Amino acid sequence: MSEIREFSTPDIPEFSIRIPDTDKPRVILIGGGFGGTQFARSLSDRDFQLVMFDRHNYHTFQPLLYQVATAGLEPDSIAAPLRQIFDDKKNFYFRMALVNRIVPEQNCVQTSIGNIRYDILVLSTGSRTNFFGNDELIKKCFPLKQVPQALDLRSQILQNLEKAVLTNDLRIQEGLLNYVVVGGGPTGVELAGSLAELKKHIFPKDYPELDLKRMSIYLMEGGGKLLGGMSEKASRHALADLKEMGVTVVLNSIVQSYDGETVFLKDGGTIRSKTLIWAAGVKGNIIPGLKEECLFRGNRIIVDSYNRTNCYENIYALGDVAAMVSEENQMGYPMLAPVAKQQGERLALNLNAKAKGKAVKPFKYNDRGNMATIGRNRAVADLPGNIFLSGFLAWAAWMLVHVLFLIGFRSKLIVMANWIWSYITYDKGTRLIIRPYVKPNNPAAEEPLPKDIASHMPGAEQTAASSAR
Numbered sequence: 001m002s003e004i005r006e007f008s009t010p011d012i013p014e015f016s017i018r019i020p021d022t023d024k025p026r027v028i029l030i031g032g033g034f035g036g037t038q039f040a041r042s043l044s045d046r047d048f049q050l051v052m053f054d055r056h057n058y059h060t061f062q063p064l065l066y067q068v069a070t071a072g073l074e075p076d077s078i079a080a081p082l083r084q085i086f087d088d089k090k091n092f093y094f095r096m097a098l099v100n101r102i103v104p105e106q107n108c109v110q111t112s113i114g115n116i117r118y119d120i121l122v123l124s125t126g127s128r129t130n131f132f133g134n135d136e137l138i139k140k141c142f143p144l145k146q147v148p149q150a151l152d153l154r155s156q157i158l159q160n161l162e163k164a165v166l167t168n169d170l171r172i173q174e175g176l177l178n179y180v181v182v183g184g185g186p187t188g189v190e191l192a193g194s195l196a197e198l199k200k201h202i203f204p205k206d207y208p209e210l211d212l213k214r215m216s217i218y219l220m221e222g223g224g225k226l227l228g229g230m231s232e233k234a235s236r237h238a239l240a241d242l243k244e245m246g247v248t249v250v251l252n253s254i255v256q257s258y259d260g261e262t263v264f265l266k267d268g269g270t271i272r273s274k275t276l277i278w279a280a281g282v283k284g285n286i287i288p289g290l291k292e293e294c295l296f297r298g299n300r301i302i303v304d305s306y307n308r309t310n311c312y313e314n315i316y317a318l319g320d321v322a323a324m325v326s327e328e329n330q331m332g333y334p335m336l337a338p339v340a341k342q343q344g345e346r347l348a349l350n351l352n353a354k355a356k357g358k359a360v361k362p363f364k365y366n367d368r369g370n371m372a373t374i375g376r377n378r379a380v381a382d383l384p385g386n387i388f389l390s391g392f393l394a395w396a397a398w399m400l401v402h403v404l405f406l407i408g409f410r411s412k413l414i415v416m417a418n419w420i421w422s423y424i425t426y427d428k429g430t431r432l433i434i435r436p437y438v439k440p441n442n443p444a445a446e447e448p449l450p451k452d453i454a455s456h457m458p459g460a461e462q463t464a465a466s467s468a469r
């Protein structure tokens with residue numbers, strides 16, 4: 001196999017993308033999340049060359065990010081190195097790079113380390129936080145989509161407490177001790193519950209000088225109920241549990257703006273808080289370059305039941321970024337990890353089958369239910385067959401499912417050990433300010449568009465035409 005230099009940066013000509021040439025079809029996979037890793041696992045090594053790009057060198061287990069943010073787990077227990085996950089694959093190449101643009105006319109993607117041609121392109125780029133166009137919120141609040149964001153939030157929570165002990169000014173303390181979580185979906189509920197547990201079990205021991213009755217946790221939801229995607233019973237239980245835990249749940253309330261000190265509500269109300277956590281929605285994370293008619297409501301990629309885009313024969317999308325719209329399913333499947341994993345597997349098996357001239361099968365979602373945890377011994381689960389669980393049973397089921405889903409034996413073991421330790425001792429061992437949070441001077445956006453980052457990287461201005469193979 002001869003090595004091809006598909007691109008070398010003008011600044012650093014010694015570096016190139018360095019993917020060997022091959023006579024097998026080259027599949028380029030963008031994204032090492034739930035869908036991407038499952039796809040890569042199931043794609044045949046013998047029939048394809050697989051090149052995976054991700055902006056991180058690790059897979060993130062997003063459902064447990066909130067536990068990193070609230071000092072329950074270390075980040076490395078919910079992140080798995082992508083190279084390690086696939087170290088047994090023969091025809092697999094990983095490149096840590098940001099993919100900036102797709103050039104379908106040339107079967108090429110532009111990345112921060114160069115451009116590369118594909119025979120088949122699979123987009124599994126997940127979702128990004130949806131601020132619904134509110135720029136002030138983007139600059140000042142804490143989103144929760146990535147490990148660094150969870151660490152920022154952890155530092156902020158702890159730094160607030162460290163600052164609060166330094167002042168007698170109750171107004172200043174109020175801002176430091178008030179936490180506002182926006183969005184009453186599973187992430188908002190889990191975060192609010194976890195903050196309430198910190199307030200009850202941890203902070204009184206750590207900060208005896210503070211009157212923690214003054215710490216308030218607000219959960220703001222724009223709609224009329226919590227856990228909108230779950231059953232009525234689940235919503236009612238979550239509301240009752242959170243209230244019992246001391247969380248102030250405010251339904252039918254829209255956060256309009258935030259200046260870093262005060263949260264302004266649409267109804268005119270205000271809350272003083274240095275920490276606004278945004279868990280109010282996500283949208284498809286689309287890489288520029290696809291035709292407008294490929295997109296569903298502008299933020300997900302329309303795919304058929306084989307995960308193929310409606311505009312391009314050789315471009316597929318799966319997971320959060322894909323909208324598999326049909327008569328019965330007019331909004332596409334929900335943005336959930338099991339949907340992404342199952343689509344990743346089905347698509348890989350279909351490509352394997354095609355390569356062998358065998359028949360392909362349409363995707364069918366196997367819905368095994370929906371669950372959310374609220375706190376110690378408190379969770380809700382809607383299971384198939386109209387079965388509803390709450391309390392300890394649902395909580396135990398939630399823990400079991402999450403441990404099973406985690407990638408890697410080491411992570412499973414560490415997470416289990418942490419949970420057992422916390423259960424017995426009521427402790428959360430990772431309340432460390434390792435990397436103090438400093439407000440960025442000029443935060444363009446929490447998750448910049450690929451092109452924003454790309455413009456700072458060597459060779460960003462290179463065009464696909466000039467450098468593709």
Ligand SMILES: Cc1cc2nc3c(=O)[nH]c(=O)nc-3n(C[C@H](O)[C@H](O)[C@H](O)COP(=O)(O)OP(=O)(O)OC[C@H]3O[C@@H](n4cnc5c(N)ncnc54)[C@H](O)[C@@H]3O)c2cc1C
Binds near residue numbers: 035058060285336
């Ligand atoms: C806080 C939180 C809690 C959640 N809790 C649950 C839950 O309890 N249960 C559940 O089922 N689902 C949950 N979800 C949703 C679930 O995580 C997603 O549905 C799932 O991750 C989707 O998988 P995916 O492969 O489509 O995308 P992701 O897992 O998001 O992976 C996308 C990957 O693409 C990479 N990427 C994106 N753009 C680029 C680019 N331009 N260049 C290079 N790489 C790129 C990213 O780095 C990432 O690794 C939660 C999500 C969040 C944020």
